[in-house]
Amino acid sequence: VRLALEEAGVEYVDVAREPEARGGGYPAIERVLKGGTPRPFAPPVLVAGDRAIAQTSLILQWLAPRHGLVQDGEAERTAAMQHQLTIADLVVEAHDTHHPIGAGKYYEEQKEAAALRAADFIEHRLPKFLGYFEAILTAGPSGWLIGDRLTYPDLSLFQTVCGLDHAFPRAMERLSKRIPRCRALVDRVAARPRIAGYLASPRRLDFNQQGIFRRYPELDLTP
Amino acid sequence: VRLALEEAGVEYVDVAREPEARGGGYPAIERVLKGGTPRPFAPPVLVAGDRAIAQTSLILQWLAPRHGLVQDGEAERTAAMQHQLTIADLVVEAHDTHHPIGAGKYYEEQKEAAALRAADFIEHRLPKFLGYFEAILTAGPSGWLIGDRLTYPDLSLFQTVCGLDHAFPRAMERLSKRIPRCRALVDRVAARPRIAGYLASPRRLDFNQQGIFRRYPELDLTP
Numbered sequence: 001v002r003l004a005l006e007e008a009g010v011e012y013v014d015v016a017r018e019p020e021a022r023g024g025g026y027p028a029i030e031r032v033l034k035g036g037t038p039r040p041f042a043p044p045v046l047v048a049g050d051r052a053i054a055q056t057s058l059i060l061q062w063l064a065p066r067h068g069l070v071q072d073g074e075a076e077r078t079a080a081m082q083h084q085l086t087i088a089d090l091v092v093e094a095h096d097t098h099h100p101i102g103a104g105k106y107y108e109e110q111k112e113a114a115a116l117r118a119a120d121f122i123e124h125r126l127p128k129f130l131g132y133f134e135a136i137l138t139a140g141p142s143g144w145l146i147g148d149r150l151t152y153p154d155l156s157l158f159q160t161v162c163g164l165d166h167a168f169p170r171a172m173e174r175l176s177k178r179i180p181r182c183r184a185l186v187d188r189v190a191a192r193p194r195i196a197g198y199l200a201s202p203r204r205l206d207f208n209q210q211g212i213f214r215r216y217p218e219l220d221l222t223p
Numbered sequence: 224v225r226l227a228l229e230e231a232g233v234e235y236v237d238v239a240r241e242p243e244a245r246g247g248g249y250p251a252i253e254r255v256l257k258g259g260t261p262r263p264f265a266p267p268v269l270v271a272g273d274r275a276i277a278q279t280s281l282i283l284q285w286l287a288p289r290h291g292l293v294q295d296g297e298a299e300r301t302a303a304m305q306h307q308l309t310i311a312d313l314v315v316e317a318h319d320t321h322h323p324i325g326a327g328k329y330y331e332e333q334k335e336a337a338a339l340r341a342a343d344f345i346e347h348r349l350p351k352f353l354g355y356f357e358a359i360l361t362a363g364p365s366g367w368l369i370g371d372r373l374t375y376p377d378l379s380l381f382q383t384v385c386g387l388d389h390a391f392p393r394a395m396e397r398l399s400k401r402i403p404r405c406r407a408l409v410d411r412v413a414a415r416p417r418i419a420g421y422l423a424s425p426r427r428l429d430f431n432q433q434g435i436f437r438r439y440p441e442l443d444l445t446p
């Protein structure tokens with residue numbers, strides 16, 4: 001969601017990172033989670049005017065036509081959301097490599113199952129998902145997922161590949177030569193002026209051990 | 224998706240259940256998975272005229288305004304998709320109770336992890352999700368998730384609660400008194416004439432051990 005807002009040049013406040021003294025932090029998150037119609041189940045939530053919209057894919061679908069991140073036309077919009085939801089499935093599976101038993105438990109409580117799930121993910125799911133997107137990029141001539149310019153699922157695929165590079169550097173290195181078009185897309189997104197500015201700014205959150213994409217070397221391919 | 228088509232009274236063919244001699248079965252699924260723009264990642268796929276749309280939530284979002292399963296108005300449509308995506312998250316977690324390590328492996332290969340994940344699901348996730356929808360239904364006066372009539376996430380919540388009843392009869396029995404409005408919604412959906420006709424027909428697929436919601440008694444609450 002941050003990448004979409006940055007690429008579109010939209011001003012936004014990431015309330016989770018604002019200090020409590022400036023109305024941010026955990027109290028602000030709690031406030032957002034208690035408001036909205038319907039009330040959100042969980043973050044992230046986009047507050048825009050009197051709307052509060054939850055669910056990452058829906059937030060992106062809502063933002064995109066307002067900010068030039070999807071083409072006009074129903075076929076293009078449907079294609080974009082289809083890709084977005086497939087990427088979201090991949091993201092859930094990437095998360096569950098370190099939390100296969102329960103999101104509310106520590107990684108250390110589920111390390112054995114995590115090792116099994118991560119091995120299955122690296123062997124089967126990661127090549128299947130990224131191979132799928134490689135085929136989509138191969139089928140189209142532009143280097144973007146849809147049509148001839150960037151749409152929001154390109155940003156989501158960028159973020160996901162970056163996260164996977166962080167979490168599974170060895171597995172991704174092995175896979176890289178089979179996904180040259182995904183790699184090229186990542187480079188192209190990173191080079192866009194607003195995205196490049198964002199990535200170099202303190203607004204960009206580093207991947208960390210509280211997020212979706214975490215680096216536990218024991219879950220990666222053995223060297 | 225079938226419930227939405229049935230409630231709307233739309234004619235459809237479930238190609239997976241058609242005999243190969245009539246152009247159905249696995250070859251038909253393969254054909255659909257190789258066509259479409261973009262090509263789908265996985266079933267289900269809705270083929271409507273020259274469109275092929277994948278991702279359950281997107282199929283429902285696409286069908287709903289065409290068949291009276293969502294109100295007009297952007298706020299209502301956004302609310303409906305937000306609920307749909309939250310229900311989809313619950314469905315993934317319900318599936319992963321029996322496949323926490325890998326969807327391509329047999330249950331028997333991951334029984335130990337499944338027991339742990341199912342216990343966590345029953346203790347934490349199931350009450351959290353269904354408690355959330357109970358609160359949504361409590362906040363509105365109509366007994367439906369949005370506005371004053373049925374929308375497609377009501378059908379999705381119906382199917383999900385039915386599936387959970389099948390998979391975890393003891394856990395759902397224990398939870399039932401805390402979710403009276405979810406229970407009432409299920410009864411109301413089941414009583415709708417077209418849905419009742421469908422549920423009594425051979426078109427309704429029984430829950431089974433190949434689907435998302437499976438009954439493994441050892442994953443349910445102990446008696």
